[in-house]
Amino acid sequence: MTPPRIVVVGAGVTGLSLAYTLQEDARRAGAPLSLTVLEAAPRIGGHAHSTRVDGFLVEAGPNGFLNREPQVMALIESLGLGPRLVEARPEAKRRFILRGGKLCQVPDGPATLITTPALSWRAKLRLMYEPFAPGPPAGVEETIHEFATRRIGAEAAEMLVDAAVSGISAGDSRRLSVSAQFPMMTEMERDHGSLVKAMFARRSKGQGPSKLLSFDEGMGTLTGELAARLGEAVRVTAPVRSIERAGSGWRLIVNGGDTVEADHVVLTVAARGAAPMLRDLDPVLASSLEGVGYAGIAVVALGYDVSDVPRALDGYGYLVTRPEEMATLGVVWESSLFPGRAPEGKALLRVMLGGSRRPDIVGTSDAGKVDAARQELSRVMGVTAVPRHVSVFTWPGAIAQYTVGHQERRASIMDRLRLHPGLAVCGTSYDGVSFNHAVKSGRLMARQLAQQLWGDERQPAA
Numbered sequence: 001m002t003p004p005r006i007v008v009v010g011a012g013v014t015g016l017s018l019a020y021t022l023q024e025d026a027r028r029a030g031a032p033l034s035l036t037v038l039e040a041a042p043r044i045g046g047h048a049h050s051t052r053v054d055g056f057l058v059e060a061g062p063n064g065f066l067n068r069e070p071q072v073m074a075l076i077e078s079l080g081l082g083p084r085l086v087e088a089r090p091e092a093k094r095r096f097i098l099r100g101g102k103l104c105q106v107p108d109g110p111a112t113l114i115t116t117p118a119l120s121w122r123a124k125l126r127l128m129y130e131p132f133a134p135g136p137p138a139g140v141e142e143t144i145h146e147f148a149t150r151r152i153g154a155e156a157a158e159m160l161v162d163a164a165v166s167g168i169s170a171g172d173s174r175r176l177s178v179s180a181q182f183p184m185m186t187e188m189e190r191d192h193g194s195l196v197k198a199m200f201a202r203r204s205k206g207q208g209p210s211k212l213l214s215f216d217e218g219m220g221t222l223t224g225e226l227a228a229r230l231g232e233a234v235r236v237t238a239p240v241r242s243i244e245r246a247g248s249g250w251r252l253i254v255n256g257g258d259t260v261e262a263d264h265v266v267l268t269v270a271a272r273g274a275a276p277m278l279r280d281l282d283p284v285l286a287s288s289l290e291g292v293g294y295a296g297i298a299v300v301a302l303g304y305d306v307s308d309v310p311r312a313l314d315g316y317g318y319l320v321t322r323p324e325e326m327a328t329l330g331v332v333w334e335s336s337l338f339p340g341r342a343p344e345g346k347a348l349l350r351v352m353l354g355g356s357r358r359p360d361i362v363g364t365s366d367a368g369k370v371d372a373a374r375q376e377l378s379r380v381m382g383v384t385a386v387p388r389h390v391s392v393f394t395w396p397g398a399i400a401q402y403t404v405g406h407q408e409r410r411a412s413i414m415d416r417l418r419l420h421p422g423l424a425v426c427g428t429s430y431d432g433v434s435f436n437h438a439v440k441s442g443r444l445m446a447r448q449l450a451q452q453l454w455g456d457e458r459q460p461a462a
């Protein structure tokens, strides 16, 4: 019997998690499998890419994940990477926002809520009123901003939530759907009538706050290990241009005309990258995929002598509130966050620029991005020294934007795919934008495929 031919398009963490999980399921089932992962870039990992330069460990994209997604923890366990996990330092719980040109601590409990200048007294009182805030309006899909304003008041929605949304998704809280982007928030409200009550309920069940984790050599540790386990199944510099039917299966046109045949194809690339591949096959599907919007981000990593940084790096870093009108979305004090990010006596700062607030900056030259990052760093933190290390990463379509209507758009994509058996999509354009969501999405897709191929009833390989 010829083994089923599976092609995964994209070797980011979604595609690699999918392929590895399926490979492990096949091995355990003793079932033959022909597996290929096609990656456009000359390297694997997509956004998850870590490099050590001049002694600094620089992340091009994600720098950590929360320990609350069982699929991710199971994957790490299965790869034997548990001993390489590193936990964020306790001081990293301290986070700041830039408001009125000053760094103000984000309240994380009653004591900091009283003392912080991040909010006015009026806003603090309004925030405390949260358990009594009105419920959601019937039949309306609220934006994050509407939800936050209703629950915690306009000032906290603007200063804390909008800034956090820019930090997490580079997006605009006034456009993103709360139920699509932060379903946990709407579930907490639905189940407990209040976010504060929901948090107390979690704590009383012993569910404390999640831990922020990475690996000793950064997030690329995971993608690197996945790719190593997949070996020659992964082909880099293999951009898929288009996909067409071939009998009961599929033909993928790669690069200048090379073809790969498959029984099942899974596109783990961003929806906006999948659309051109499918335009000839199904223009309706392609246009639904194009309906998912993206925000771009530029990352400027700057390494300094600690003595060149006038301010104590005593926390995670800061987020910039919208009224500051900066190109910077936020700055992560990487060397304070995780151990081993900078040599002794050095500090590593990662400046995130652009997002939906300042899309123009993503299109400027690297020198322009470094200038913008340094100028704004000097205004906020007084850092004027020439950096010892500089890296720039530009991600024009960094993060999917689940604007109002996302769930309908997603449903229409999935409905349309039913016309094309053997063709599927997964990844962060659909069910969550974080690293955890990416891994979960890949693993659940592997599970679905395993069921189709072998009627496998087991949970994804752990």
Ligand SMILES: Cc1cc2nc3c(=O)[nH]c(=O)nc-3n(C[C@H](O)[C@H](O)[C@H](O)COP(=O)(O)OP(=O)(O)OC[C@H]3O[C@@H](n4cnc5c(N)ncnc54)[C@H](O)[C@@H]3O)c2cc1C
Pocket (backbone or CB within 6 Å): 009, 010, 011, 012, 013, 014, 015, 038, 039, 040, 041, 044, 045, 046, 047, 048, 060, 061, 062, 063, 064, 065, 238, 239, 240, 241, 268, 269, 270, 273, 297, 299, 395, 398, 399, 427, 428, 433, 434, 435, 436, 438
């Ligand atoms: C700057 C930045 C910071 C982030 N920080 C965090 C964080 O701290 N924590 C967190 O949880 N999440 C973070 N994220 C989000 C996180 O990076 C993503 O959720 C995750 O990496 C997405 O992985 P993916 O495999 O779905 O997509 P990608 O990483 O985009 O991988 C898709 C792959 O498909 C390839 N591809 C595209 N087109 C084709 C084609 N035609 N043919 C073949 N291959 C193709 C691409 O080259 C790429 O390698 C961040 C993202 C960015 C950009």
